[in-house]
Amino acid sequence: MDEHDLVLRRLTYKLLVDLERAPTATEVATAAGATTSDVLAGWQRLHDEHALVLNDARTEILMANPFSAVPTAYRVLVEGTWWYGNCAWDAFGICAALESDGRIESSCPDCGEPLVVNVRNQEPEDDTLLFHCLVPASHWWDDIVHT
Amino acid sequence: MNLFRSEGHIERWLGGRAPGATIPVAKLAELALAWWDDRLSPDWRPRSREESAEILERLGLTGDFWRLA
Numbered sequence: 001m002d003e004h005d006l007v008l009r010r011l012t013y014k015l016l017v018d019l020e021r022a023p024t025a026t027e028v029a030t031a032a033g034a035t036t037s038d039v040l041a042g043w044q045r046l047h048d049e050h051a052l053v054l055n056d057a058r059t060e061i062l063m064a065n066p067f068s069a070v071p072t073a074y075r076v077l078v079e080g081t082w083w084y085g086n087c088a089w090d091a092f093g094i095c096a097a098l099e100s101d102g103r104i105e106s107s108c109p110d111c112g113e114p115l116v117v118n119v120r121n122q123e124p125e126d127d128t129l130l131f132h133c134l135v136p137a138s139h140w141w142d143d144i145v146h147t
Numbered sequence: 148m149n150l151f152r153s154e155g156h157i158e159r160w161l162g163g164r165a166p167g168a169t170i171p172v173a174k175l176a177e178l179a180l181a182w183w184d185d186r187l188s189p190d191w192r193p194r195s196r197e198e199s200a201e202i203l204e205r206l207g208l209t210g211d212f213w214r215l216a
Contacts (some may be wrong), residue, residue: 001193013187022194034183051193068185073149092176093183108154117172122180124172130151131175132160132213134167137203138216147148 001049008032008042013064017098020081022061022069042091063144066093082108082119087147088131095119168212178206 001009011032015023022029025039032039040059047054053063061069063086068074074085076094079100085091088106095102103119118125140147150172152156155168170178181202187192196215203213 006192010189010191015166015202017187024214025168049193066186067216068178078185088150089148089179090183091188092179096180096182096184097186099184103200106150108152108156110151110160112151115150115152119176122176124176127171127173129172130153131148131155131167131172132151132157133212134164134169136167136214138214141216 001046001051005042005045005049007052008039009046012043012046012052012061016061016067020083022064022067025059050141050144066090066097073106073109075105077105086111089133092119092122092124096122167210170208174206178202178208180189181206 006104012023012028015028015031015112019027024091025036027042029036029039043052043061044058046052051064054060055062063069066089067086068084068086069088070084072084074091075147076078076085076091077096078095083094085094085104091104091106101120101121104119106111106115108115114143115129117129118119135147151160152170154169157166203209203215
């Protein structure tokens with residue numbers, strides 16, 4: 001990953017936090033003084049290197065891990081802002097990335113009962129829950145949306 | 148990659164599928180902190196596969212399931 005793409009990635013993540021949502025390519029282009037085409041080409045390179053994940057049309061961010069650009073089953077409240085994690089791992093990752101306490105809200109995939117985990121100092125207050133990862137690590141990126 | 152209330156809930160959810168790996172939520176929080184804490188840092192650089200493997204190993208997440216490609 002060259003310095004140009006690192007700068008693009010850094011700006012993309014900064015805008016995500018500032019806007020409290022994933023930025024559009026046009027918004028990033030405006031902030032960077034670049035063209036939307038330049039941003040989309042850079043995002044494609046970042047996608048290919050697993051630094052973010054684009055939608056199927058390759059026009060919008062789907063995941064800026066650990067953040068999801070679209071609603072998911074893992075909502076995270078941090079300092080008054082709701083974020084979405086791509087999975088349970090990423091939900092905790094949002095608290096880690098933002099260096100903040102948080103509140104994770106989800107539901108048990110089996111019974112549908114609500115699951116709420118308060119995160120304090122990067123540790124869960126309720127430590128009785130279990131995390132299950134179905135896909136082996138060697139296949140995580142075969143289909144990252146499924147993973 | 149989901150949270151569950153108990154092993155019983157995981158088994159019912161799997162519905163006969165081969166299980167993956169189950170870890171306590173406290174271990175997940177440790178993993179998330181090690182994996183994601185630099186994600187918004189201006190100094191962020193892509194992690195090599197070896198560096199990612201070291202994180203998993205340091206947390207005791209070893210064996211075939213946790214082996215990166």
